[in-house]
Amino acid sequence: MSDNWIDEENARAIDLTKTGKTTNQNAPKLVTSVKNISTKRSIRSIYIQDHHQRILDKLIFEQKIISGKKAPELLEEAIELIASHYTIS
Amino acid sequence: MKQIKLVSIWNPKGGQGKSMLAINLAAASLELGLKPLVICQDPQGTSMLYFRAGNISFDVIDSVPTSKPDADIVIFDHQASQWEVPKNNIIVMPLKPARDQYATYIDAYNRAKLFEKKILTVVTDGQEHRASEKDTTKYLKEKGAFVIPSSGVFSRASSEYLTIFDPKMNKAYKIRERRIEINKILAAILIINEEEKNNE
Numbered sequence: 013m014s015d016n017w018i019d020e021e022n023a024r025a026i027d028l029t030k031t032g033k034t035t036n037q038n039a040p041k042l043v044t045s046v047k048n049i050s051t052k053r054s055i056r057s058i059y060i061q062d063h064h065q066r067i068l069d070k071l072i073f074e075q076k077i078i079s080g081k082k083a084p085e086l087l088e089e090a091i092e093l094i095a096s097h098y099t100i101s
Numbered sequence: 102m103k104q105i106k107l108v109s110i111w112n113p114k115g116g117q118g119k120s121m122l123a124i125n126l127a128a129a130s131l132e133l134g135l136k137p138l139v140i141c142q143d144p145q146g147t148s149m150l151y152f153r154a155g156n157i158s159f160d161v162i163d164s165v166p167t168s169k170p171d172a173d174i175v176i177f178d179h180q181a182s183q184w185e186v187p188k189n190n191i192i193v194m195p196l197k198p199a200r201d202q203y204a205t206y207i208d209a210y211n212r213a214k215l216f217e218k219k220i221l222t223v224v225t226d227g228q229e230h231r232a233s234e235k236d237t238t239k240y241l242k243e244k245g246a247f248v249i250p251s252s253g254v255f256s257r258a259s260s261e262y263l264t265i266f267d268p269k270m271n272k273a274y275k276i277r278e279r280r281i282e283i284n285k286i287l288a289a290i291l292i293i294n295e296e297e298k299n300n301e
Contacts, residue, residue, distance in 0.1 A: 018240055021204050029211040034184060035204075042182045052167065 053084055106174040108290055109189040111213075114205040115181030118195040118225035120147035121255060122286070123178035126193070127159050128264035129280070129287045130174050138172035140165060143180035154262035174290075186213045190295045193286065195223045198237035219293050222246035223286060247286050254279045 028035065072083045081089070108126070110119045120143065127137035139161040141148040152161035179187060186192075192213055196206040206222075213220055227238040227250050242248055254273045258265050265279050 017200050018203065018237065021200065021207055025204070025207040025211050028208055029215065035208065041184060042180070044183070044185055 105169070105172055106191070106290065107177070107189040108174065108191045108193060109177045109179055109187035110193045110195070111177075111179045111183070111187050111209070112194050112196055112206055113182055113184050113209050114196065114202055117197055117202065117206075118223070118249070119143075119181070120151075120178050121225070121259070122193060122195050122223060122283075123148050123176050124151050124157065124161070125264050125266065125283045126287050126290070127161075127174070127176050128157065128266040129283045131159055132266055132284075133287070135173040136171065138162065138170050138175045140175060140177045142183075143178055145180070148178045151262045151264070156261065156263050156267060184209070184212070186216050186218065190219055191221070191290060191293055192218045193221045193223060193290070195225045196241075198224050198227045198234040198241065200233075200237075203237060219295070221286060221289055224248045226251045247282065247289070249279065249282045252279055 034041075068083075068086075071086060075081050075086065110123045110126075112119060120141075123139050123141075127139050130137040137159045139148050139152075139159065141152075141161055141163055146163070148161045149163060151157055177187060177189060186209075194206060194210060194213075196202050210220060210222070222241060222245070224238045224241050224246050227234045227248065229235055229250065238246075238248055238250075252275060254265055254270065254276055257273055258267070258270055261269070263269055265273075265276060265283065270276055
């Protein structure tokens, strides 16, 4: 047997790749659905002063107006910032 | 932080040996002292059937975990008909050495190359006495493919939902050769440097 058919298949596949299509482009395709699983979070209570809470409330409100980050995300970001600020090693 | 090796076993063509490779590569990595995890993404659930039969000592789960799993190597057993190129950088593509099987493989292979994936080709179930299959296997081997020939070892293992690394398979004919072939593929996966660009 010669490699003729392999050459033919290789050439066909290269042409097909250039088009970005499949051999039977109109056939129904399998679509992978990805479930949006929310990040696991739990309610934690923190002991802070009123004026810090007001700053946080204002920040949350401002972010809400611009469809920005939500309260848990802001608090997580704050924790990461202070962690990087105070981590010694 | 522990680096997990993420491997996709992919070929849109069915019956090429994706699940066989997934569970046996996981078994081989267990032999090596690694902790494998198989994620079965096939509704047929072949890998899940092996797990449910209770003869394998690693986990096979049906969906991607939400948190980082405690594993050294995570093997995704993709389903047939999936044309979407898997997200993982390392893709193992099994194929049988017949023309129509090769046609699908090479289409999928070229698609994966567009995404600069590191691809390991594995020729499975080739019959030495068939000239065409022998020549195709030789051609792919020269291109760097691994070869797992047709063998009773796999049918015997599948009849009991065992991996070929199961002690019950120790006396199977040519078991050593088959285990070496799987180990070679695993070794190739483990030494891939995912940081490097694919220069093939």
